[in-house]
Amino acid sequence: MERSLLQRVGTLLYLVHPNTTTFSSVDQVPNYIHEAVPFFVFFFVLELTLHYLWGKPQRLNEATTSLGIGILHEATGFISSWVVLLGYDWLYQYRLWDLPWDSPYTWFGAFILVDFCFYWIHRANHELNILWAVHQIHHSDEDFNFATAVRLSVLQRVAHFGFYHPLALIGFPLPTVSVHIAFNYLFQFWVHTKYIGSLGPIGWVFMTPSFHRVHHGANKWCLDKNYGSVFVIWDRIFGTFEPEKDNEEIVYGLTKQPQTHNALWHEVYYFVEVYRKARSMTTWGDSLKALFYGPGWAPGLPRLGDPSTFIDVKAPRIKYNPRISQGMLLYIASHMTLTFLAQQLMVAKYMGSLGIMLSMLIFIFVSVGVLTAMFDGWVWAPLAEAVRCAAFVACYFSITQITAIPVVDTGLLVYFTTSCLFWTTKGVNDMIFRLSTKKMK
Incomplete structure (x- = not known):
């Protein structure tokens, strides 16, 4: 069923009708997240533009x-989304009740309980060190904006495995869940903004940007608070609610902020920290606790550590912001945009071709890492970028077409060829300079 633009926007705010979002099989469920990507991009660009016009560029x-x-x-996502609910259908065979797939009561029950499950997913991601290794990347953004909303680990969906499975035993069909x-995930996008203040009585029940700002704070009073996605009532019930303070600025990021923009290092660095912590323990029991207790735990402390020993981050904190030229900034942004389009092309055109899909996936990972x-x-970086661009040119001639639009394909070929030549020249010159400097020393 084709949905109107208004209906598609409504999915971002969970403003949907049960009759149009109820399905008898998983195959009928639209890819709501993929459909929302243009709106993500629109609001992302709009936010950047408004900041620039206001004289406060991001x-x-x-x-x-x-x-x-x-x-x-x-x-x-084509792998991780499958893992999240792996085994759900098998467990559903042992359900306690038969809930009709087309009943509005089933729909609203799933609406509430999926959010309840997410509360515990989110809380576990903060309270189990091995899961925090996955989730910390979302909190490593020292700014707080719509871009933060999509800053999620490649393993984030995998870290949700098992939490929704109790719903199968209750009798909720897989398509409904x-x-x-998907809607629960999309709702989280709009709460990642600094420009919506208190929403009054709405905040008695629902999560708001104000509450989620607290969740992203590195200040001691912000830590491990406001885990809810759609509803804030879970936080109020289980004692993890904390309102925003008017008299204290929130510092975004981690308490121990990694000084890098390298996306691949952000993905793995805390796993290295967890490994080192586990290896440093003197007993097997403490090594396991280093994995499954809180990030702040140490031998002799409670499961989640002692809050009095946590770093008390205060504003202002200097953000990691190495200087680069505007030309370099625009180059990286343009190639990251092309990488995003490559990812969208992979989903739209090549999901049925394993070889091309894996090649594109490798190219996407390398692109994000190098850029x-x-x-x-x-x-x-210069030589790595030269190799990356050369790989694209080689793929172009082996595939013969990328987008099937001749003028676009030619433009891509020229841009990547030019980029390859530029970075090869720069990389070689930089290497010669380093070698000559080393000889002089």
């Missing part, structure tokens, strides 16, 4: 890094 390096991380998250997981490493001034 940091393009951080926003581009968030976009890159989001690209990786969506590029791997799948629909509400965001350029923000850090990585010494091997």
